[in-house]
Structures are given as structure tokens and as C-alpha cells.
Amino acid sequence: MNINLEELSSEFNDNVKFDYDLKKKNWFNIGGKTKIYYKAHNLKDLIKFVKKIDEKEKIFILSGGSNTLITDKTYNGVVIKLSRDFNNISLLSDEIIIAGSAVSDKSLSEFAMNNSLGGFEFLSCIPGTVGGGIKMNAGCFDREFKDILISIQAINKSGQVITIPVKDINFEYRNSKLSDDLIFLSASFKGYKKKLDIIKNEMIELKKKKRKHNPLELKLVEALLKTL
Incomplete structure (x- = not known):
């Protein structure tokens, strides 16, 4: 590994750790x-x-840890965790939301609901974060991230901030084909105006369907959440 560990430790203090145990960083x-x-x-x-x-050097971005299985072997690379500064969410216009990559899918769906924006209801049933959701094109009930995404903002391995429009992303089922070298910063999403009470009721119904079709999965998620 061609990295000056002493220099990293001196410059980034407690924010960087070496030979670090990842057990507590996933569900x-x-x-x-x-x-x-x-x-x-x-x-x-x-x-x-x-x-x-x-x-x-290999880089792995650890988001919510809900869809991450970590091997017992030592990862010979760099694991990066994005903190609260990447957890912001706001309205860009009446129908467009900008969300940081560390924002949870549930938070994004609730923010859309509270702003009377439809199209995000399915996210209420998906564990994980925006960054992970984009990477794997997460979805359920015939809706996927690609259906609401406008563009993503990311950093490449040279440290350059770039914007990638959705038309340039080759989405497939549970795959975005985006390079593992990209670090997602935020994303822009488009919804449509819809009454809050209708959105809320649809989210409730989707959660009921989720429990009915995936009872064991839901129980596992709830149990894991209690241990965090």
C-alpha cells in the first residue's frame, strides 16, 4: 500500500484509523x-x-451497512464513511429534491411526503441510504432509483467533483454499472405534486405488503435496528 500512514495520521487525526474493526459498522x-x-x-x-x-488503491464507501456483508479477511484498501455533512436534504424547486448520499431512503420518502411530492413512496420500504440505493439501483413494487433520479454528484479518484446525469448511467436490475472508484456525494430527484394524505396512505399500504411478502426479512431488519 503506497500510502504514508504517519502523514495521514498527522493530518487527519482521529478521523483516520488503521487496522480498524468493521464489525460494528454494518447491520x-x-x-x-x-x-x-x-x-x-x-x-x-x-x-x-x-x-x-x-x-x-481500492476504495470502499460504507453507507448504512444494511446491504453489506463484510468478509472476515482484512480489506486491503481504504473504507470511507460519510458523516452528517452528507446527510442534508432540501428542495431545489417545487418538484426537485437534493439529498446527500448519507440520507436514509426512509428519510427521503418522508421528506417528499411532507412536501407533497409523489413518486418516492416505495423508498419507505427500503433500508439503506441514497448512495447505496443509487449504486445498486435499489427498488421494490415495480419502482427503482432510476425512476426518480435526475443526476448524481460524485468525486473521482483524482479528487475532482463531477456531475453525472441519469441518461449517462446504464442502470440494470439492482445494478447501476457506475465505477467503484466514484464516491457519491449527493443526488437530485424529481417527483410530482400529490396530496400528502394520499402519499401517506400509499406508504402505509406498501409497508403492509412488505410485511406480508417478506415477514422474516422485516423481523430481521427490526431486530438488527434494535442492536444499533
């Missing part, structure tokens, strides 16, 4: 360690950190 409380673990508190520091790392 299943399993897995081994990573050579380097970095918690990014803001975009400026994240860019600086990425530029310090050799472009050949």
Missing part, C-alpha cells in the same frame, strides 16, 4: 478489519483525503 455485526478507515466530516476534507491516496 449484521460481522466481518474483519480494514487497513485504513476514514470518516469524512465535510467535502473539503474528503477531497483532501482522496488526493493523498494513491489512485491505484
